Amino acid sequence: MSGKKNKRIEKNKRVWGIDEKPADIKFPEYMITSEKIEDERVKALPDEVRVRIDELHSKSKTKPEEVIPELLRFIEKYPHVPLFYNYLSNAYLIAGNIPDAEKLIVECYNKFPEYLFAKVGYANVLLKKGEGSKVPDIFDDKSNLRDLYPEREVFHISEFVAFTDTLVRYFLFSGQIDRAIPMFENLCPSGEFGLNLNFTP
Structure with a gap:
């Protein structure tokens, strides 16, 4: 019983609801912000x-x-x-x-082809057409934003959500449920939108 309670407390330490999260969230590899990022x-x-x-x-x-x-x-x-x-x-x-x-x-x-939302949009078009096997090429076989854009240290929340959501769709398409579930939980822990600070793509 105490083990379950400790797990719940630990989980609450690393998950914020959308209204509770700070403006910027720092992951080991990069930062996610709600501030505008203009190219x-x-x-x-x-x-x-x-x-x-x-x-x-x-x-x-x-x-x-x-x-x-x-x-x-x-x-x-x-x-x-x-x-x-x-x-x-x-x-x-x-x-x-x-x-x-x-x-x-x-x-x-x-x-x-370097623009993240172009990559995400095209990947979703392919998934819809049943051509999801082409998706890894779009993202250079990367499932981490910092690996995909090593020159960047900060990403907008919309970039994180779009990229992660697309990867979840791809992993489900390819039958990699074990990879889809943790990424989905980063978007929707406990059934509510939020961010899981233990993000490990």
Whole structure:
């Protein structure tokens, strides 16, 4: 009985609910933050465009049809910025336009194979088509963000969640349940969203 209690106490030490976690969480290999991380391509955009990006991202979740034309214009004007492809494919998905979303995801991956959300999006398209055996190549056989991006020490929470969720899907697809379960528990310990500090990919 005391053993179970100790395990529960120990688990509570390393798991935070979404409302309880601090802004930054440090893993042995890297840090996860809820602070915005902009790549150099976004930083180089005009200030008015960067302000509009946040507005479009927020609006795309509730009224995706209204932001699609503007995102298309941004892609035409700034074709070197993968963020716009990511936001547009998400808007298509939320609007229920799966064919255009998947076409754009593949295009984004072909143009920006180093971009994490392009990798994640393409991997999920392949998994949906039953072609999950190609997924390890997308991530260079890496299941740890720091191994995939050794030059980075900080990742946004959305990057961690998207990457981990995709790996869970892949491990389930490939029958590697023993690898899928621990990663899933990092996302949803005890049935609630949170982060497990014993993350060991």
